[in-house]
Amino acid sequence: MTEHHAHHHDEHHACSHCSPSGIYLFSPSGAIAEPERVRLACERLNALGFKTEVDVDALAVHQRFAGTDEQRLAAIDRSMRQPQDIVLATRGGYGISRLLHQVNWQALADSGKRYVGFSDFTAFSLALLAQTGAVSYSGPTAVAYFGADEPDELTTEMFGEAMRGELELFSFEAPDADPVDEHGVLWGGNLAMVVSLLGTPYFPQVNHGILFLEDVGEAPYRIERMLTQLLHAGVLARQKAILLGAFTEYRQSSDGYDLAVVVQWLRSHVNVPVICGLPYGHTDVMVTLPVGKQVGVATEDGLAYLVIDEHQH
Amino acid sequence: MTEHHAHHHDEHHACSHCSPSGIYLFSPSGAIAEPERVRLACERLNALGFKTEVDVDALAVHQRFAGTDEQRLAAIDRSMRQPQDIVLATRGGYGISRLLHQVNWQALADSGKRYVGFSDFTAFSLALLAQTGAVSYSGPTAVAYFGADEPDELTTEMFGEAMRGELELFSFEAPDADPVDEHGVLWGGNLAMVVSLLGTPYFPQVNHGILFLEDVGEAPYRIERMLTQLLHAGVLARQKAILLGAFTEYRQSSDGYDLAVVVQWLRSHVNVPVICGLPYGHTDVMVTLPVGKQVGVATEDGLAYLVIDEHQH
Numbered sequence: 001m002t003e004h005h006a007h008h009h010d011e012h013h014a015c016s017h018c019s020p021s022g023i024y025l026f027s028p029s030g031a032i033a034e035p036e037r038v039r040l041a042c043e044r045l046n047a048l049g050f051k052t053e054v055d056v057d058a059l060a061v062h063q064r065f066a067g068t069d070e071q072r073l074a075a076i077d078r079s080m081r082q083p084q085d086i087v088l089a090t091r092g093g094y095g096i097s098r099l100l101h102q103v104n105w106q107a108l109a110d111s112g113k114r115y116v117g118f119s120d121f122t123a124f125s126l127a128l129l130a131q132t133g134a135v136s137y138s139g140p141t142a143v144a145y146f147g148a149d150e151p152d153e154l155t156t157e158m159f160g161e162a163m164r165g166e167l168e169l170f171s172f173e174a175p176d177a178d179p180v181d182e183h184g185v186l187w188g189g190n191l192a193m194v195v196s197l198l199g200t201p202y203f204p205q206v207n208h209g210i211l212f213l214e215d216v217g218e219a220p221y222r223i224e225r226m227l228t229q230l231l232h233a234g235v236l237a238r239q240k241a242i243l244l245g246a247f248t249e250y251r252q253s254s255d256g257y258d259l260a261v262v263v264q265w266l267r268s269h270v271n272v273p274v275i276c277g278l279p280y281g282h283t284d285v286m287v288t289l290p291v292g293k294q295v296g297v298a299t300e301d302g303l304a305y306l307v308i309d310e311h312q313h
Numbered sequence: 314m315t316e317h318h319a320h321h322h323d324e325h326h327a328c329s330h331c332s333p334s335g336i337y338l339f340s341p342s343g344a345i346a347e348p349e350r351v352r353l354a355c356e357r358l359n360a361l362g363f364k365t366e367v368d369v370d371a372l373a374v375h376q377r378f379a380g381t382d383e384q385r386l387a388a389i390d391r392s393m394r395q396p397q398d399i400v401l402a403t404r405g406g407y408g409i410s411r412l413l414h415q416v417n418w419q420a421l422a423d424s425g426k427r428y429v430g431f432s433d434f435t436a437f438s439l440a441l442l443a444q445t446g447a448v449s450y451s452g453p454t455a456v457a458y459f460g461a462d463e464p465d466e467l468t469t470e471m472f473g474e475a476m477r478g479e480l481e482l483f484s485f486e487a488p489d490a491d492p493v494d495e496h497g498v499l500w501g502g503n504l505a506m507v508v509s510l511l512g513t514p515y516f517p518q519v520n521h522g523i524l525f526l527e528d529v530g531e532a533p534y535r536i537e538r539m540l541t542q543l544l545h546a547g548v549l550a551r552q553k554a555i556l557l558g559a560f561t562e563y564r565q566s567s568d569g570y571d572l573a574v575v576v577q578w579l580r581s582h583v584n585v586p587v588i589c590g591l592p593y594g595h596t597d598v599m600v601t602l603p604v605g606k607q608v609g610v611a612t613e614d615g616l617a618y619l620v621i622d623e624h625q626h
Contacts, residue, residue, distance in 0.1 A: 063574065064534065094534045097541045098578075196538055198512030200545035221377065221407045225509055228410045232513035261376065265411075 030093020092119030122189030139288030246281030343406020405432030435502030452601030559594030
């Protein structure tokens, strides 16, 4: 098991980011099957020191979605206007892609809220970054993490620190990482969602960035095909580093083709450092990452370091 | 069952396209599991009046591929230089994406060969179109169709006519088709492969085109997400018509979300005629379509017509 170390400020500065805040839960993607998980998530978030407020349509259901497109657009709209600082997606699933052209991205950026979500939410974060340059967060969602029977402690802790602006340095075991010591804009998310924005106005043009990726339930050849698309689109060569999180639940193939082969192929095709082992993905332990923020990345002695915040505030 | 009508010239003109030709079989994608299917395919193609020749590495195996990248690139290279007019992919699978930046597309176009393939081969056809404007064919592959236990007769017949330049008009039942009577460049193929080229130099910029799509084994929400990507990329709105073939083997969903919902969504989001029922896809019956060719499309009395060739030669 990989060991994770989250470092935070020793002193708490008197800034708005460090003061406890409230969390507004909304459902921009898939419908929620077990509403009690949302209540449970609120309890856990309360225990973590956050007030919580649940959007009026968070439990709406239309087909596979948490409400019609109109309902979910209205929920996004409400999320900007309500008083809590943090807006957390209840879950991923599928549904944001359909809304991208109808969201007022500038208003979202101007709201100053800290948006957090995962998986399908990658489309939200990257569209926001592409359209406005604003930072949002990729991290644990309410239902799958905070509403789980046994929420992971480290995930919870890192989420709290990230939301309070206290997650300054984060390290993880990465024994086979290519050597790197760079700065750049951190961006990425779910690989299928990242790739699903290519060729559209919602794909951020990040040069010299630090790209992080994960996926779930994709066959290795599909993962490779998606990475190939990023390669041919010129995206990979423009990055300073590529961080690979967990690629889980993929179908085992009988043809000797697995993720190690894909990573080997990736390394042979891009002259960009590749770092495996990022604790991020459809897994128990995951870090909360700021999408669109300038960060540092370095490797040393089998560890990789993400410098999220260099005491700039 | 949909009824299909293939119309061909009543008179045979004395042109090179109409004279019998030879077929060169090569393997640019996945490895072949049952080599005897290739032999069987050759017999069926011989019976159809085509000489056949099999590439020396058609049965090569490397990981899941029909040979290493170098072997498959060499096979593509040989296919341009050998004497047969037609070059047919033995099968699809996965593998062309990795080669796109290493293929000499102009040399392929200049060779004047008629390339035919399906599924993974969509990447080949569209890259060739994007890079050179040359026409290739999406149709039955050797192993899955001509090497099948019982090859479909109509598919075989239409392939022969298309290869001899005799497939001039093709109609199929399309009771719910939007009315249309247009001309444009026919292009498309496997939806996942079409979308996998977005944002890369291998995605053809076809304006006022007639886009045809099929897919296999994709969940409806993924089909919709891919169509959404084409929508947001501005591709759908630039077309004169969208022809949907078969979307087969998709996982049944329990959330009331199926292909009919996706098609309904598509129609509500693009002001482009949508025609379902094209006999094309991972199905028994499929037409051989010229990718990159100017064609006509029309609907009348519950039938859709594709005018492949208007006696121009």
